[in-house]
Amino acid sequence: MPNLCLNFDFSPSISKLLKPYDYIIAGGGCAGLSLAYYLSDSTLRNKRVLIIDNDDKQRNDRTWCFWTSEPMGFDDILTRQWPSLAVIDEQGERRELLGGSPYKMIRGIDFYRKVQKKLAALPNFEFHRAFISNMGETESGAYVVADGQRFEASWVFNSCFRPRQVEKQPGRHHLLQHFSGWWIRTEEPAFQPETGVLMDFRTPQYSSTRFFYVLPLSEREALVEYTVFSTRLLHKKSYERALEAYIRATLGVAGYSVLEQERGVIPMTDQAFPQQLSPHIINLGTIGGAVKPTTGYAFLNIQKQVCAIVAQLEQEVSPLPAPLRPSRFSFYDRLLLNILQYFGEEGKPIFSRLFHRNKMGTILRFLDERTSFWEETKIFASLPILPFLRALGRVYVLTPLQYWFSGAGNTSAAKAQGNQSLLSTLQQKPALKSDFAPERGLARLKNEPMP
Numbered sequence: 202m203p204n205l206c207l208n209f210d211f212s213p214s215i216s217k218l219l220k221p222y223d224y225i226i227a228g229g230g231c232a233g234l235s236l237a238y239y240l241s242d243s244t245l246r247n248k249r250v251l252i253i254d255n256d257d258k259q260r261n262d263r264t265w266c267f268w269t270s271e272p273m274g275f276d277d278i279l280t281r282q283w284p285s286l287a288v289i290d291e292q293g294e295r296r297e298l299l300g301g302s303p304y305k306m307i308r309g310i311d312f313y314r315k316v317q318k319k320l321a322a323l324p325n326f327e328f329h330r331a332f333i334s335n336m337g338e339t340e341s342g343a344y345v346v347a348d349g350q351r352f353e354a355s356w357v358f359n360s361c362f363r364p365r366q367v368e369k370q371p372g373r374h375h376l377l378q379h380f381s382g383w384w385i386r387t388e389e390p391a392f393q394p395e396t397g398v399l400m401d402f403r404t405p406q407y408s409s410t411r412f413f414y415v416l417p418l419s420e421r422e423a424l425v426e427y428t429v430f431s432t433r434l435l436h437k438k439s440y441e442r443a444l445e446a447y448i449r450a451t452l453g454v455a456g457y458s459v460l461e462q463e464r465g466v467i468p469m470t471d472q473a474f475p476q477q478l479s480p481h482i483i484n485l486g487t488i489g490g491a492v493k494p495t496t497g498y499a500f501l502n503i504q505k506q507v508c509a510i511v512a513q514l515e516q517e518v519s520p521l522p523a524p525l526r527p528s529r530f531s532f533y534d535r536l537l538l539n540i541l542q543y544f545g546e547e548g549k550p551i552f553s554r555l556f557h558r559n560k561m562g563t564i565l566r567f568l569d570e571r572t573s574f575w576e577e578t579k580i581f582a583s584l585p586i587l588p589f590l591r592a593l594g595r596v597y598v599l600t601p602l603q604y605w606f607s608g609a610g611n612t613s614a615a616k617a618q619g620n621q622s623l624l625s626t627l628q629q630k631p632a633l634k635s636d637f638a639p640e641r642g643l644a645r646l647k648n649e650p651m652p
């Protein structure tokens with residue numbers, strides 16, 4: 202394990218030592234607040250906990266969707282559930298009832314308010330609004346530096362992450378799932394409120410994988426999101442133009458108003474996200490590897506991850522959660538990421554075949570990584586085989602050869618570099634919206650019209 206403290210030089214002004222905490226939660230977003238919530242519900246509710254975030258979480262910055270039959274701590278704030286899902290392309294629509302695992306939505310603001318309200322009643326849970334610039338090990342725990350103040354605790358749980366700041370590990374895939382959505386209200390009934398549209402591929406692909414995601418709250422109100430899997434973000438106007446064209450031409454909606462907007466970037470990568478930054482700093486959420494690389498779903502994984510941590514802390518064992526996924530799913534994800542990154546236009550036929558030739562329930566269990574090997578074989582047999590064979594060659598023959606010849610194939614060095622680069626991301630203070638700023642000249646993909 203690299204000694205991360207040695208790499209940073211603290212000025213005396215930032216080493217002012219404040220009272221030690223039992224736990225510091227660095228980043229109070231989905232993972233950090235979920236951890237705080239479950240801690241406050243456990244035998245550890247009297248521990249001294251500090252939650253540090255530079256955002257006060259007073260706005261609806263995202264909505265989370267997931268499917269599950271299990272009850273969980275946030276069922277009372279579900280915005281809506283859909284009993285059926287549909288996937289649409291030029292061949293038609295595949296719609297299916299989900300049985301006992303409906304598709305569920307929670308709005309970020311409802312989640313933040315629920316947790317903040319619960320913790321406000323517990324004086325031993327403190328919030329501190331500050332920018333975290335560093336963290337490292339002490340003799341008996343770990344510290345965090347935020348806005349020049351140093352805080353210490355027995356354990357630090359870190360979920361600070363900004364997708365555009367992570368250094369790319371060589372030999373890995375680095376796609377982005379980026380999307381822009383509008384909550385709209387239409388003048389005439391336009392949606393089927395019982396069905397969420399997971400993917401509607403009726404849009405030009407421009408050498409990448411693109412689709413719309415439609416979640417209706419009623420016949421006249423829905424979240425309509427334009428989603429792209431690619432290595433580069435688009436110009437803001439490209440998302441808006443695509444949304445406008447889809448709503449008017451594809452959905453046939455003439456009159457509507459935009460109530461709210463949602464934008465986001467989720468990393469789609471097989472890069473290693475270490476669960477531990479150093480012995481007493483545990484990574485959570487996106488930075489802790491909770492995002493499924495080929496779908497961007499993380500909410501349920503985060504709930505499982507933090508519940509496992511709370512259980513281990515209660516048993517007074519090291520709170521390092523077991524790896525979230527069976528390794529064969531990493532293999533499947535790597536192949537699909539390779540296809541999506543280098544031959545993005547092959548995404549649409551693969552997803553279309555997946556949804557047209559398999560039962561929705563089986564697909565959702567596959568995406569949840571709960572299928573048997575036999576079920577996975579049947580799923581792969583339903584997909585176009587050539588793109589996967591080519592990806593196999595590129596991933597397991599071409600890329601290793603390329604890195605072997607270039608001398609960059611040392612995986613333990615890459616892992617150490619991964620830890621280091623995660624830590625170094627903290628030291629660059631970004632503008633809050635920087636995750637969504639396309640780099641100059643990179644906004645246009647092959648054949649895509651200029652915004």
Ligand SMILES: Cc1cc2nc3c(=O)[nH]c(=O)nc-3n(C[C@H](O)[C@H](O)[C@H](O)COP(=O)(O)OP(=O)(O)OC[C@H]3O[C@@H](n4cnc5c(N)ncnc54)[C@H](O)[C@@H]3O)c2cc1C
Pocket residue numbers: 227228229230231232233253254255256262263264265266267331332333334360361362363463464465466467485486487488497498499500501503627
């Ligand atoms: C718009 C959007 C929609 C999504 N929708 C879904 C979905 O439908 N289903 C699903 O399963 N997943 C979804 N995801 C993926 C994933 O569930 C979310 O990104 C989730 O919020 C990840 O949780 P997290 O705690 O790791 O990160 P966040 O929730 O982003 O929390 C990280 C926190 O750290 C803070 N922070 C970062 N750096 C610093 C710093 N240096 N100092 C202080 N604070 C810092 C941030 O302000 C933030 O509050 C979505 C992601 C986005 C962006």
